[in-house]
Structures are given as C-alpha cells and as structure tokens.
Amino acid sequence: MSPRSPETAAPVDAAGGGGFPAAGRGERPAVGRGDGSAASPVHARIALLGAAGYTGQEFARLTLAHPGLELAALCSREHAGRPACEWLPGVDPRVAGLPRAVDPSALEALLEDGVFDTLVCCLPHGAWAALAAERPALADGAARIVDLSGDHRDGARGYLYGLPELFRGRIRSATRVANPGCYPTAATLALLPAVPWLGGPVMVSALSGVSGAGRAATLRTSFVELDGGAALYRAGTGHAHVPELERTLAGLAGKPVAVGFAPQLAPMARGILLTATAPLARPVSPEEARAAYLERYAGERFVRLLDPDEWPETRSVRGSNRCDVAVTTLHGGTTLLAAAAIDNLVKGAAGQAVQNLNLMLGWPEDRGLTSHGGPW
Numbered sequence: 001m002s003p004r005s006p007e008t009a010a011p012v013d014a015a016g017g018g019g020f021p022a023a024g025r026g027e028r029p030a031v032g033r034g035d036g037s038a039a040s041p042v043h044a045r046i047a048l049l050g051a052a053g054y055t056g057q058e059f060a061r062l063t064l065a066h067p068g069l070e071l072a073a074l075c076s077r078e079h080a081g082r083p084a085c086e087w088l089p090g091v092d093p094r095v096a097g098l099p100r101a102v103d104p105s106a107l108e109a110l111l112e113d114g115v116f117d118t119l120v121c122c123l124p125h126g127a128w129a130a131l132a133a134e135r136p137a138l139a140d141g142a143a144r145i146v147d148l149s150g151d152h153r154d155g156a157r158g159y160l161y162g163l164p165e166l167f168r169g170r171i172r173s174a175t176r177v178a179n180p181g182c183y184p185t186a187a188t189l190a191l192l193p194a195v196p197w198l199g200g201p202v203m204v205s206a207l208s209g210v211s212g213a214g215r216a217a218t219l220r221t222s223f224v225e226l227d228g229g230a231a232l233y234r235a236g237t238g239h240a241h242v243p244e245l246e247r248t249l250a251g252l253a254g255k256p257v258a259v260g261f262a263p264q265l266a267p268m269a270r271g272i273l274l275t276a277t278a279p280l281a282r283p284v285s286p287e288e289a290r291a292a293y294l295e296r297y298a299g300e301r302f303v304r305l306l307d308p309d310e311w312p313e314t315r316s317v318r319g320s321n322r323c324d325v326a327v328t329t330l331h332g333g334t335t336l337l338a339a340a341a342i343d344n345l346v347k348g349a350a351g352q353a354v355q356n357l358n359l360m361l362g363w364p365e366d367r368g369l370t371s372h373g374g375p376w
C-alpha cells in the first residue's frame, strides 16, 4: 500500500520526500520554489486577525523577523486604537513601526484602500467562518488567506489543508489555506512514513503546554490548578483533532484508519510531546522502520529524525519550526512506537502559517523561519 493524498483528486506531492532531494546527498534541501521568479511578490502586507491571542502574538513575532512579510493591520477588539507596543509582549517599539490595533470591522475598508493583501486568521473556532459569512467582500477580496482555526481543515469553502510536508506542491498555487491543528501536525509527522504498514487502530497520547488552550483566563488553565500536576482531558475519540487526523491518515492509507487520542495538559507554557502506537500489518524491524523514516524525511527542512535511542523533548524545539521525530518497533516488529515533539505555537501554528505563506508567495519555504530551538 503506498501513501496517497487525502484529497482523492490529486496525488500527495511527490510522496516519499515532497519533491526534495533524496536521502544522503549531503546537500541542503532546496526548499520551496525559491527561484526568485518574477511571479513572486517582494512583500506581502498582512492583516492579522486575533493579533492579541497566543498564535497571533507568535505570528507577529515571526513576521517582525521575516524579510518579506509586513504587518499592515493588527486586529484586536479589546485593544482597538492602542499602539501595538502596549499590548504585544516583547515588541521593541524603537524598530517595530507597527500600526495601532483596529477592530475587525475596519478590515473591509482597509482592504479596499489597498492597506493589506493577505489575511491571517488566528481566531477561535467558528469566529472567522462567521466573520467571513458576514463580510464576503473581505473573505473574497483578500489575495491570500491562512486560517489557523479548525473551520476549514475539512476543505470547506475551497481551503486546502496546509501541511507543507504533504501538500507543498498544491499549497504553492493555493490562495486559501487551512493550517493544520497542533496535535495533528505532530501526529501526522510521527506516523506518515509508517502508514503503509498500519494494521489496526492508532493510539495517540500527547502532552500539551497550556498555551494550546488559548489566552482566555479559565480556572482549568490557572497556575494553581496546573502547577505540579498533569491532567488528561477529552480522552477517547471526542477531541476535534481525531477526525482531522483520521481524515489525513485515511487519505494516505486509502482506507479508514481509526484513531484513539489521550491529550494531556502539562504544566509548561508551550510544547507538544506525542507518542503514537499501532499494530502493524506485517513485522517491521526497528532498522527497517528507521530507514523508511530517514528516506521520507531526508529533504525536509523542518522534520528531524532523531538517532536510535534518542527521544524527542519539547525543550529542544521550543521557539523553532522543527518537528523532532523518533521511531522504533516492538514485540517482534508487530507494534509501531513513534514519537514527535513540536512547539505548538510555531510548527503547530504560527510558524507553519509562515511556512505556508512562503509557499503561497513563491518564496523559499524556510524564509524567515528557524529550525533551531530552545533551550528554555
């Protein structure tokens, strides 16, 4: 069984390496189109919805260090009218040159005036879909939209599922991209090369940092409730990321793949540490599993296969757009054990959005992004 695209109309982009150079050629991957072609705009002017939230703040931070992305409009209902340096933590007001926050209702006029051309939506689930229905001129008029919520990950309204390691070819020509969820990003990258061997339900267990729950204050995410403990939540099949992951795996496998999920809140600000186990359809030795992962990820700038007996940790990917992956098999090769670590706010959200924008804009895929992490 060879990996296939979740979207039946077109194949996965160059399965087995995403069109990148094969393993062991000793050259830096030629990420993205990156050919400096005349079709690539010099700058994209971004309107950032949900700029005051955690993924919005992270996107702003990454954009400030990006040579081609400009923050042209920052939306916050709470902070409308205030200078960005007053509410965007860490911004250096001497050099940022950022606009004041505006209410989302101002965006249509700003688009009409040519202030921005690209929309990045860092809103809670349902909020961008509702706003887009209310304001079709905004939803239709922006040259590019990247939505970080779960509203369009099923392909609704023509959005493409934006996992670059699977779909970079199609992302390059897309104008509407749905950024994958943080857990599905880590789980898909942990499982992708093993899909041809899967022989039964996949069980995913993951620790998440508390920023994964967003910025709004809740009792559950308060310091006293969290400090010194960890808590399972929505374990089973009820988490919204289960259908997202099942859809991707089924598309790759060409048949349904059942997923069980045990998410856990851990007392750390950011990071996802995930393990996935599954029965295999045939015995696969640890060496064969490793070789397949090495080959699949050989050209991937933002996926790193760890050495045997090395396991991912959140600390080393903190602040980076990298996903660290490890794999082995157990019980005579009949059980897969794969693991991944990402920063939920970077590879799991804002960094992946930048990666997608780089592709959509015809720029090198790693432009403005780092694969270096940590240490704290």
Ligand SMILES: NC(=O)c1ccc[n+]([C@@H]2O[C@H](COP(=O)([O-])OP(=O)(O)OC[C@H]3O[C@@H](n4cnc5c(N)ncnc54)[C@H](OP(=O)(O)O)[C@@H]3O)[C@@H](O)[C@H]2O)c1
Residues within 6 Å of the ligand: 049, 050, 051, 052, 053, 054, 055, 056, 075, 076, 077, 078, 079, 104, 122, 123, 124, 125, 127, 148, 149, 150, 180, 181, 182, 211, 212, 213, 214, 215, 216, 344, 345, 348, 349
């Ligand atoms: N956190 C993560 O690790 C992560 C990872 C991957 C994907 N995501 C997804 O990314 C999206 C944003 O997550 P987040 O963690 O950044 O959330 P967040 O911290 O709660 O921020 C969302 C921001 O959106 C604004 N907002 C809320 N409701 C709105 C509405 N109805 N209309 C307009 N603006 C509204 C709020 O700012 P104002 O009140 O100032 O307007 C809020 O600060 C979510 O869909 C989430 O599922 C999050």
